[in-house]
Amino acid sequence: MTHTHRTKKRISTDASKRWLRKLRPVVLALDIALLTACAVGPEYRSPPPVDTGSGWTQPVAAASVPADMTRWWLALGDPELARLIDTALAENLDLHQAEARIDEARALRDRVAGNRAPTIDAVASVNRRRQSENGPLPIDSIPDLEATQTIYDAGFDAAWELDLFGANRRALEGASARLQATEVEAQGVRMRIVGEVARAWFNAVGAGQELRTQQAAVMTLQQALDLVRQRAALGDASTADVDAAYVQWAAANAAVPDIQARQRAAVLSLGVLLGAPPERELALIDAAPNVLMLPTLPVGERADVLRRRPDVLAAERRLAASTADISVATAELFPKLSIGAGGGFQALSTGDWFDSPSERFSILPLISWRLFDGGRVRAEIRAREAAERQAALAYEQAVLIALGDAERTLSDYKAGLDTLAHRQEVLDTSRRSHGYAEARFAAGDIARTELLAAERLLYEAESSALRAHTAAAVQLVALYKALGGGWDADRFAERQSQARDVSP
Incomplete structure (x- = not known):
């Protein structure tokens, strides 16, 4: 190595040492900054307390553990209903849109996370x-x-x-909370789809049962009308008797198209809910499923509703995001x-x-360091604080709405069961009366017109009981939905806890 090269190398080494000595204050300042970094603004801990009352306002079925509501429809024992719901959960377009919104929220969260690197x-x-x-x-x-x-x-x-004052950290917390809110709102869509499929199926089944009963009643009234016309031809009945029999037959016959239309509308709506053309499930019109046995629902404690309802959980997550937004805005002061x-x-x-x-x-x-901006940062902080107050009020409102829905639907379902019980008593009595009429007709004690009148009353009682049963089944769906049935709230809470544990 020549003397010139050795000299250049020594000069280069000396320059590097001098440069490192100059960097020491910068490195020291960086270490101090990292050690003293903190987040400014409020830190979200929990939602504000809301008075949820002391319990249900009316007696409910005793149950030490609330019913498993994750897949509540399986407890009804209806395989056709289970097939329809499983298909809807796989193919419904509203659910696919909700999944796309989750993907969007997750990408936005990842973008915010990238700001920290x-x-x-x-x-x-x-x-x-x-x-x-x-x-x-x-x-x-x-x-x-x-x-x-x-x-x-x-x-x-x-x-x-x-991130000396936690702006990026709080922004990530807010984006994560919004992602969780989007996820739980997607579960709310899932609950709604399950409820709509079940309601449409129950309406279709009830209309089908009612249609068969109504058609049987029309045939009975047709026979009664024929008998009255025969009697009128023999002079044993008046024209007024014929007209009265005709009016009863015509009224019963006019109700058939309306029942058919209700059944068809319910089946057509099933096709759309399953993410297919509306005519996909038209074959169900010809099916004759059994009448559903309605359970007495163990609803558990009223406070359990709040951890199951997606709207309440989503409102809580949006409140957490709004709180983080305040810190992000406050960090601009530093x-x-x-x-x-x-x-x-x-x-x-x-x-x-x-x-x-x-x-x-x-x-x-x-x-x-921004020393003057015309008050824009402080105005933004006030705006974020106002948004947080709105989110807190929205959470409180969501809690009260959830409790109101649960109380109302529970009351409606209990009333529906009571109505069904009364209609069933009338039906049982009508069946006994019809049995007596058949025995007396066989013994020759009454005319055929009286037997047909007993049959007409029996069919009317069956139609009333079927309508009451369908109404109670629809109210059962509304109750499950109001109680937060249809998704795994416990799993979501576990995922939320895990996300908090791994958050920086």
């Missing part, structure tokens, strides 16, 4: 340029410096803003520390491009 850009360029010989740099007077040059450059540029760094190789010849003497490097710590 440094950005690094790789750069490479070949710059052919000519400098003016008459410009500020005396090109012609500098030895070995040509006016026309080709500069080869490759390297990286990096930038990192330190200084920001960012570090920029760059490095690479630069040379005038490709042969020297990646040699050690061609190395370049720079580091630039930067502190910025």
